[in-house]
Amino acid sequence: MNIYADRGNLLLLQQRCAWRGIGFQLTGAGLGEAIDPDAHDLFYMGGGQDRDQALCAQDLVDTKREALHAAAARGAVILGVCGGYQLLGHSYEVGDDVLPGVGLLDLKTVRDDSARLIGNVAIEVDLDATGARVVAGFENHGGHTHLAPGQQPLGRVLKGFGNTGASGAEGAVRGTVIGTYIHGPLLPKNAWLADWLTRRALALDTPLEPLDDALEDAAHASARRAAGV
Amino acid sequence: MRGAGWKGTVARAAGRASRLAGRGGTSIPGKVLLRLDPDAIGRLAASLPRRAAISATNGKTTTAAMASVILERGGARLVHNSAGANMAGGIASALLAGSGDTGLFEVDEFWLPGVVGDLKPQALVLGNLFRDQLDRYGELESIADRWAQVVATADPATTLVLNADDPLVADLGRERLSPEAGALAPSAAGAPGVLFFGVQDAGLAQERQHASDSTHCRRCGAPYRYDAVFLGHQGHYHCDVCGATRPAPDVFASDVHLDGVRGARFTLTTPAGSAPVALPLPGLYNVYNALAAAALTHALGSGLPDIVGGLEAVAPAFGRAETVQIDGRQLSIMLVKNPAGANEVLRTLALEDGEHDLLAVLNDNIADGRDVSWIWDADFEHLAGHLRRVTCAGTRAAEMGLRLKYAGVPPERIVVEATLADGLDRALQNGDGRLFALPTYTAMLALREELTRRGVTGSSFG
Numbered sequence: 001m002n003i004y005a006d007r008g009n010l011l012l013l014q015q016r017c018a019w020r021g022i023g024f025q026l027t028g029a030g031l032g033e034a035i036d037p038d039a040h041d042l043f044y045m046g047g048g049q050d051r052d053q054a055l056c057a058q059d060l061v062d063t064k065r066e067a068l069h070a071a072a073a074r075g076a077v078i079l080g081v082c083g084g085y086q087l088l089g090h091s092y093e094v095g096d097d098v099l100p101g102v103g104l105l106d107l108k109t110v111r112d113d114s115a116r117l118i119g120n121v122a123i124e125v126d127l128d129a130t131g132a133r134v135v136a137g138f139e140n141h142g143g144h145t146h147l148a149p150g151q152q153p154l155g156r157v158l159k160g161f162g163n164t165g166a167s168g169a170e171g172a173v174r175g176t177v178i179g180t181y182i183h184g185p186l187l188p189k190n191a192w193l194a195d196w197l198t199r200r201a202l203a204l205d206t207p208l209e210p211l212d213d214a215l216e217d218a219a220h221a222s223a224r225r226a227a228g229v
Numbered sequence: 230m231r232g233a234g235w236k237g238t239v240a241r242a243a244g245r246a247s248r249l250a251g252r253g254g255t256s257i258p259g260k261v262l263l264r265l266d267p268d269a270i271g272r273l274a275a276s277l278p279r280r281a282a283i284s285a286t287n288g289k290t291t292t293a294a295m296a297s298v299i300l301e302r303g304g305a306r307l308v309h310n311s312a313g314a315n316m317a318g319g320i321a322s323a324l325l326a327g328s329g330d331t332g333l334f335e336v337d338e339f340w341l342p343g344v345v346g347d348l349k350p351q352a353l354v355l356g357n358l359f360r361d362q363l364d365r366y367g368e369l370e371s372i373a374d375r376w377a378q379v380v381a382t383a384d385p386a387t388t389l390v391l392n393a394d395d396p397l398v399a400d401l402g403r404e405r406l407s408p409e410a411g412a413l414a415p416s417a418a419g420a421p422g423v424l425f426f427g428v429q430d431a432g433l434a435q436e437r438q439h440a441s442d443s444t445h446c447r448r449c450g451a452p453y454r455y456d457a458v459f460l461g462h463q464g465h466y467h468c469d470v471c472g473a474t475r476p477a478p479d480v481f482a483s484d485v486h487l488d489g490v491r492g493a494r495f496t497l498t499t500p501a502g503s504a505p506v507a508l509p510l511p512g513l514y515n516v517y518n519a520l521a522a523a524a525l526t527h528a529l530g531s532g533l534p535d536i537v538g539g540l541e542a543v544a545p546a547f548g549r550a551e552t553v554q555i556d557g558r559q560l561s562i563m564l565v566k567n568p569a570g571a572n573e574v575l576r577t578l579a580l581e582d583g584e585h586d587l588l589a590v591l592n593d594n595i596a597d598g599r600d601v602s603w604i605w606d607a608d609f610e611h612l613a614g615h616l617r618r619v620t621c622a623g624t625r626a627a628e629m630g631l632r633l634k635y636a637g638v639p640p641e642r643i644v645v646e647a648t649l650a651d652g653l654d655r656a657l658q659n660g661d662g663r664l665f666a667l668p669t670y671t672a673m674l675a676l677r678e679e680l681t682r683r684g685v686t687g688s689s690f691g
Binding site: 006007008011012015049050051118119120138140183184185188189212214215216218219221222223226 | 600601604624625626631632635640643645
């Protein structure tokens with residue numbers, strides 16, 4: 001699925017690996033195509049329109065769920081954004097329809113008649129318990145995502161709506177599986193998170209080689225300003 | 230139009246007061262009028278013998294500009310709304326202020342259902358549907374569903390002018406096909422109920438763009454297969470499952486030649502015959518706009534000589550490839566507001582030889598869409614090898630700069646400025662030849678103000 005400029009996220013990962021001399025190969029997995037859990041270090045699921053999401057949901061369960069579980073179990077990074085995040089949970093209820101999820105995150109999503117949650121958003125995350133950092137971006141979702149007790153959110157909402165608009169929680173994280181409503185250019189606006197994902201995916205103990213991130217830092221500051229943080 | 234009684238008087242006074250207060254005021258009188266009289270659009274429009282409406286994600290303003298030149302050549306006296314004032318208030322304002330015999334209105338795609346019900350146009354252009362400002366308009370298919378309602382409830386006397394190459398639009402014509410024969414049902418006026426336009430030149434086919442929206446057969450839900458892609462998801466397509474195909478266009482362009490940012494040439498065919506056209510606006514997207522304007526004016530009774538003459542005489546609307554002189558340089562302004570529109574501008578720029586200077590102005594005001602994610606769906610990669618220097622400005626300037634860096638523009642060629650005035654100064658410095666400005670919608674309005682302040686005039690302002 002790719003509707004909210006998900007390419008930006010892949011471009012960040014790809015270019016930053018290229019600049020550091022880290023090999024990067026991008027493979028798409030379409031409907032009906034099986035995936036090899038051992039062939040990839042990182043799996044990405046983006047957003048989609050309702051029709052695409054319904055097709056994807058069934059296909060993920062039919063042809064990809066076991067492989068995604070196996071990949072997560074061996075420590076591969078799985079990143080779901082917006083629609084992809086919703087499908088990482090147990091289910092997505094839209095009126096009388098229930099889309100199945102892959103169940104990698106302990107949560108479920110419900111869409112009722114309430115207004116979509118749309119706007120700039122900023123959250124505070126502490127992925128390695130090494131100090132809080134800010135992730136800023138834009139959210140636009142009709143679904144409200146409810147975390148099960150014990151399911152850790154990705155971060156605490158500083159500005160914006162997050163999972164439900166009321167819980168103060170945004171996204172979810174479980175080991176190397178991460179979901180968030182901060183869509184589209186999540187990583188362009190938060191280059192540090194792209195690097196964190198790359199390190200995790202490659203299971204590196206050492207920091208990545210630093211890059212000239214003047215523009216990346218300015219873009220991050222701009223997204224934070226837009227959210228008012 | 231002086232037919233709205235005391236309510237019109239109040240509404241016009243409100244517009245004057247708003248202008249005096251420095252708040253623009255283009256759509257204020259209409260908004261006031263509609264508050265006093267919700268049926269005002271229908272009542273005022275009914276006194277115009279001819280009425281036409283144009284809607285599309287991209288190209289409304291340019292298509293309307295083309296159609297107005299063509300219609301005026303035929304002696305029409307037009308009542309039309311100004312660019313941007315294309316919601317109900319703007320249309321009511323135009324009806325209140327204008328007098329003439331032909332109404333020509335561009336209509337915001339989201340507001341179309343209500344406005345068409347009131348206007349009852351003899352001809353309605355549905356030009357294209359692309360993803361645009363998801364935070365404001367919602368998903369593409371929900372707009373397509375709203376348009377399907379427009380088609381289903383349109384007056385039988387309304388001729389639908391549809392883009393055959395955009396399946397999201399062309400499929401709507403099926404609402405008017407007779408189920409047995411697939412033939413077009415004649416409208417009450419005796420003209421065909423649907424007029425399709427499209428591009429017949431398979432030599433223009435390109436690879437499907439990144440941002441191209443997924444399109445599914447409206448009849449059976451299967452994904453369309455493309456034999457040729459021209460622009461986004463526009464092209465020649467068919468459905469393998471139910472056999473649906475692109476309708477054969479009644480008005481089409483063949484032998485299309487794109488001359489960089491200067492213009493385009495093609496052979497125009499309408500039911501009235503064929504003729505060569507030298508269009509002074511660039512890019513395949515403007516060929517589509519020209520076809521929409523040609524089909525619309527044909528439906529309204531314009532002859533081929535007026536259509537060709539009008540298309541060849543059209544001046545760019547503000548910010549749509551308009552070129553002005555500033556500090557000894559040519560500045561060409563090309564509005565970008567969504568991936569499909571931006572891709573056509575970028576593709577057109579890449580046709581020009583040499584390295585360009587670029588001023589990219591990205592705003593995130595409500596009229597631009599608060600969400601600037603779309604820049605990552607536009608193919609700025611087209612420009613990577615063609616840029617000498619890029620100056621970024623606007624409320625989200627840094628994100629524009631970052632997009633260009635990841636598109637392959639060397640970072641040392643990218644400059645980010647805090648204000649539009651500084652950005653314009655910087656972009657004009659240390660260079661010669663043409664400078665290209667790519668502003669979003671409110672950035673374009675700000676650029677126009679800045680240029681006027683500096684004493685620069687263009688064909689559409691100053």
